Amino acid sequence: MVNYLINKWPEYFQPGITSKKKRIISFLLAFFLTFITYQTILEIVTVEIPIFGFHDIVNLQNPQEIPPQRRDSPGDYSQQNLEPFLEDLVIHNYWFLSTQELYEYFIANPKKPIPSEYRGRKKVMITFDDGNESIYTHVLPILERLENKYGKKTKVVVFINSGFLGHQDSLIKKVTCQNLRDGMQQGYYDIQSHGLNHENLTKVSAKALNRELSEDQIRLRKCTQDLDQNRTVASHIAYPFGAVNKQVDKYVAKYFYSGYLYNSLKLKLRFFPANQYRISRLTVNKKHSTKRLSSLASGSWLHKLIGK
Numbered sequence: 001m002v003n004y005l006i007n008k009w010p011e012y013f014q015p016g017i018t019s020k021k022k023r024i025i026s027f028l029l030a031f032f033l034t035f036i037t038y039q040t041i042l043e044i045v046t047v048e049i050p051i052f053g054f055h056d057i058v059n060l061q062n063p064q065e066i067p068p069q070r071r072d073s074p075g076d077y078s079q080q081n082l083e084p085f086l087e088d089l090v091i092h093n094y095w096f097l098s099t100q101e102l103y104e105y106f107i108a109n110p111k112k113p114i115p116s117e118y119r120g121r122k123k124v125m126i127t128f129d130d131g132n133e134s135i136y137t138h139v140l141p142i143l144e145r146l147e148n149k150y151g152k153k154t155k156v157v158v159f160i161n162s163g164f165l166g167h168q169d170s171l172i173k174k175v176t177c178q179n180l181r182d183g184m185q186q187g188y189y190d191i192q193s194h195g196l197n198h199e200n201l202t203k204v205s206a207k208a209l210n211r212e213l214s215e216d217q218i219r220l221r222k223c224t225q226d227l228d229q230n231r232t233v234a235s236h237i238a239y240p241f242g243a244v245n246k247q248v249d250k251y252v253a254k255y256f257y258s259g260y261l262y263n264s265l266k267l268k269l270r271f272f273p274a275n276q277y278r279i280s281r282l283t284v285n286k287k288h289s290t291k292r293l294s295s296l297a298s299g300s301w302l303h304k305l306i307g308k
């Protein structure tokens with residue numbers, strides 16, 4: 001259509017052009033301009049919130065942490081790339097959202113005034129699934145270094161399977177309750193649920209499903225009881241394997257305010273209230289460079305232009 005318009009445009013001013021041709025060109029031009037305007041307005045009113053879904057973090061400088069010493073998992077991400085990515089977000093003054101903040105200000109009540117310290121800042125959420133020990137040994141030191149260097153506190157969301165707390169085998173180590181408490185006490189962790197035993201919630205009986213949800217919440221809250229005055233721990237869940245269906249919805253709503261997917265999409269909030277049990281997350285794997293992650297965080301050229 002664009003080519004047609006470009007080719008036909010000069011004819012528009014020729015005295016010999018028929019009124020029928022004129023009408024077609026006018027119609028196509030109007031259609032094209034309306035489409036561009038609609039897309040631009042849609043972009044401007046859209047609030048994009050990139051939520052990054054990490055799993056295990058590996059230190060590539062430690063021979064014990066790379067294959068064949070360790071299993072090769074596509075979801076692994078290197079500490080060496082994670083640090084510059086997080087540093088870039090800190091330098092650009094991103095608001096590291098907690099699950100409760102996302103829920104309160106953007107989903108449950110989008111008209112609720114944002115606290116002045118966060119106003120006008122770009123938004124991001126950094127999440128780590130499965131409660132691997134690396135969220136303590138590899139992620140926490142990065143957050144500490146960044147705080148010391150820039151004087152800014154960053155918060156990350158950790159989705160935990162409390163059934164595995166403190167587990168250790170030859171392949172993988174999991175965080176302990178004490179690790180979680182340390183991270184929370186220092187203000188770095190937002191501790192949320194990932195189900196008790198990392199079961200696919202769409203494939204278990206109703207009874208097992210209920211236990212996966214309720215028991216995980218009980219254990220995580222018990223572990224952090226004295227640190228969690230506002231009851232924010234285990235109020236939100238990331239579905240193991242991103243799997244969810246109607247039955248899961250029914251049970252999840254009994255215990256949690258919101259539920260996170262793992263669908264490689266950016267959360268986009270537009271005119272309609274978002275479904276709090278279908279929050280999109282961007283999947284991260286070792287193929288993503290630091291630059292690529294930073295570009296995903298900063299959004300479309302238009303959002304960059306208007307500083308959104």
Ligand SMILES: [Zn+2]
Nearest residue numbers: 129130240241
């Ligand atoms: Zn998981």
